[in-house]
Amino acid sequence: MSLARGTTIQVEGLVKSYDDLVAVDGVSFDVARGEFFGILGPNGAGKTTTLEMVEGLREPDAGTVRLLGESPWPRNPKLLPRMGVQLQASAFFEKLTAREQLQTFGALYGVRGSRIDEMLELVGLSDKASTREDKLSGGQRQRLSIACALVHDPELVFFDEPTAALDPQARRNLWDVLREVQSRGTTVVYTTHYLDEAEVLCDRVAIMDAGRILAMDTPAALVRGLDADTRVALPEGVLSAVEARGLPGADRVQDGEGELVMSTRRPAALLQALAERDRLDGVSVRTATLEDVFLNLTGREYRA
CATH class of the missing domain: 3.40.50.300 (P-loop containing nucleotide triphosphate hydrolases)
Incomplete structure (x- = not known):
């Protein structure tokens, strides 16, 4: 070789x-x-x-x-x-x-x-x-x-x-x-x-x-290549779950501990909608990372 x-x-x-x-x-x-x-x-x-x-x-x-x-x-x-x-x-x-x-x-x-x-x-x-x-x-x-x-x-x-x-x-x-x-x-x-x-x-x-x-x-x-959702999170009380579900791009909405999490494939549209409603204070955006790829390929079970 x-x-x-x-x-x-x-x-x-x-x-x-x-x-x-x-x-x-x-x-x-x-x-x-x-x-x-x-x-x-x-x-x-x-x-x-x-x-x-x-x-x-x-x-x-x-x-x-x-x-x-x-x-x-x-x-x-x-x-x-x-x-x-x-x-x-x-x-x-x-x-x-x-x-x-x-x-x-x-x-x-x-x-x-x-x-x-x-x-x-x-x-x-x-x-x-x-x-x-x-x-x-x-x-x-x-x-x-x-x-x-x-x-x-x-x-x-x-x-x-x-x-x-x-x-x-x-x-x-x-x-x-x-x-x-x-x-x-x-x-x-x-x-x-x-x-x-x-x-x-x-x-x-x-x-x-x-x-x-x-x-x-x-x-x-x-x-x-993972083609994963983007997660947009707001502090609790900034937006209700009902309001969030009506926003463009909010594919799934979930109440978490102290925050409201929206999953989206159209983050630009969702963030624009939040900006128009003056709801960007405290917002955090999480895209997929190499850790997500790793867990998707190898699984999540504990390895000793």
């Missing part, structure tokens, strides 16, 4: 089983050079197993992977300087400061000097350079882990749920770091449980479940 021009990763028919469990079942996708590509799915969907086979950490039972024009399995030393990997669980060297951690990782690739300071600045840890890793916060440790994956300036980097267990502020700070990484021309492959960040960060996403890719496209195209 030859690698198409401008393509960083090409995966065809990837399969991995463990006894009777088929963890990855015929997965195929391409990733373009410089693309931010997301792999989404519930617990047990096969995301991490897929990444591990693409990275060359696990042998596929069937299928092929081309990574930067090379096969990653058996372990390919030529690929190691060209790729960076941040796993779900990161391990650091004990009792080393943030700078020393980066220097140690960098030394594996012959990286020294100003590159260490550049990475500390990129992830916002310049003021923590002399702080031991075990004294950093969870968000700071995640940023240090990202810096370690990037210290040798790879062409391609894999992030496996890098924002898991972070508070909202730390997550948003990491988004800025990830945007900056891509802006430098690095190809990013990314798994996450957070649909909002995938919608913001990813150029394209693949939604997986039960080891298969169910849909793959840009977040906007996937949302458009």
